[in-house]
Amino acid sequence: MIEKIKKELLILKNPEKEKIFKRFYKTSKGGYSHKEKFLGIPVPKQREIAKKYISFSFEEIKELLNENTHEYKMIASIILVEKFKIEKSKEIIDFYIKNAKLFNNWDLVDLTAPKILGEKLLKEERKIIYLFSESKNLWERRIAIVSTHRLIKIGDFSDAIFISKRLLKDKEDLINKAVGWTLREIGKKDKTILNSFLKENIRDIPRITLRYAIEKFTKEERKAYLSYKLSSALN
Numbered sequence: 001m002i003e004k005i006k007k008e009l010l011i012l013k014n015p016e017k018e019k020i021f022k023r024f025y026k027t028s029k030g031g032y033s034h035k036e037k038f039l040g041i042p043v044p045k046q047r048e049i050a051k052k053y054i055s056f057s058f059e060e061i062k063e064l065l066n067e068n069t070h071e072y073k074m075i076a077s078i079i080l081v082e083k084f085k086i087e088k089s090k091e092i093i094d095f096y097i098k099n100a101k102l103f104n105n106w107d108l109v110d111l112t113a114p115k116i117l118g119e120k121l122l123k124e125e126r127k128i129i130y131l132f133s134e135s136k137n138l139w140e141r142r143i144a145i146v147s148t149h150r151l152i153k154i155g156d157f158s159d160a161i162f163i164s165k166r167l168l169k170d171k172e173d174l175i176n177k178a179v180g181w182t183l184r185e186i187g188k189k190d191k192t193i194l195n196s197f198l199k200e201n202i203r204d205i206p207r208i209t210l211r212y213a214i215e216k217f218t219k220e221e222r223k224a225y226l227s228y229k230l231s232s233a234l235n
Contacts, residue, residue, distance in 0.1 A: 002063055005053055009071055014040035025070070025105065032138070032174060033105060037069040046071060050078035054086070058095050065102040077108045081115050093120045097128060104139050106174050113143045118150025126159055133163045138172050145178050152185045157193060160186060164197070168204040180212025187216060198225065202232050 017040030025033040056064075056079050064076035084092045096103075096116045103109050121129065132144035145167060148160035164179045187194035198205065198213065202225075205213075210229055214222050 001053065001056065002060055005049065005064075005075065006072070008049060009039055009041060009046075009075070012039065012041050012045060016040065017042070021070070033070070035068065036105070039069060039071045041071050043074065046074050047078055050075045051082060053079055054082050056083075058091075061095075062099060062102070065099065070105065073102075073105070073108055074111075077103060077112050081112055084116050084119070088119070092116065100132065100140050100143055101137050103143070106142065106178075109139055109142045110146055113147040114149040117143060117147040121147060121151055121159070122154070129159065129163060133166050138174065141167065141170065141172075141175055142178050145175070145182050148182060149185055152182070152189060155189055157186050157190070161193075161197060165201060168201060168206070168209070173208065176206045176209045177212055180209035183209070183213035184215055187213065202229055205229065 018038045019040075021038040021040055022033075025031075025036065025038070027033045027036055027038075053075070056076075061076045061080055064072045067073060080092065080096065093116060096112065103112055117128070129144040129147055132140040135141055135144075145160070145163050148163060151157070152160055160182050164182055167175055167179050170176060170179075183194055183197065186197075194213065198210070202210075207226075207229065210225060214225050217225070
């Protein structure tokens with residue numbers, strides 16, 4: 001079955017889009033996708049293919065995740081999410097946690113974390129996201145913050161706020177952006193809470209995080225916060 005899906009994807013390889021994907025995903029030396037291969041297949045087409053392979057076992061999914069071709073890993077991620085929609089099983093959650101480091105790109109994390117680990121957080125203890133937020137692994141840290149988006153949807157902000165604050169001094173751009181995105185989602189639900197967080201932590205908030213967080217604010221509000229950030233940095 002693995003070889004069958006690989007052949008199906010290779011037939012769809014698009015060299016022009018492959019070049020675009022390589023630039024978009026930062027495959028140059030030092031980039032987070034360095035040495036990763038791409039076939040140039042759009043995600044909607046990947047979803048279409050993935051739905052034909054929902055019966056894949058954990059072993060087959062893991063085999064795809066271990067590949068160095070991005071589309072194989074994305075297909076594996078889509079299959080796991082679709083399986084979870086049907087089964088909602090503890091086995092899928094456990095597999096996800098055990099193999100978290102294999103979801104090693106921002107889009108793989110953003111697809112899976114809220115829909116799989118996020119569901120666990122609704123019903124069970126949340127120790128795992130606190131452990132992941134302290135991980136040396138970039139992807140586990142991103143999983144920690146992005147999985148809280150499922151909680152934000154129901155108006156539960158406490159874990160998202162705590163982990164956002166913990167990650168403010170993270171050196172990775174992909175974490176800075178994820179924290180900003182998370183704060184923006186909180187702001188959509190309760191702007192007062194977001195404003196309080198921003199004012200209390202303005203000195204520690206990276207500029208890119210702040211820009212993401214205030215994206216939905218008015219032009220005047222954005223200008224005021226960016227000026228406030230600048231003045232706090234100078235004092």
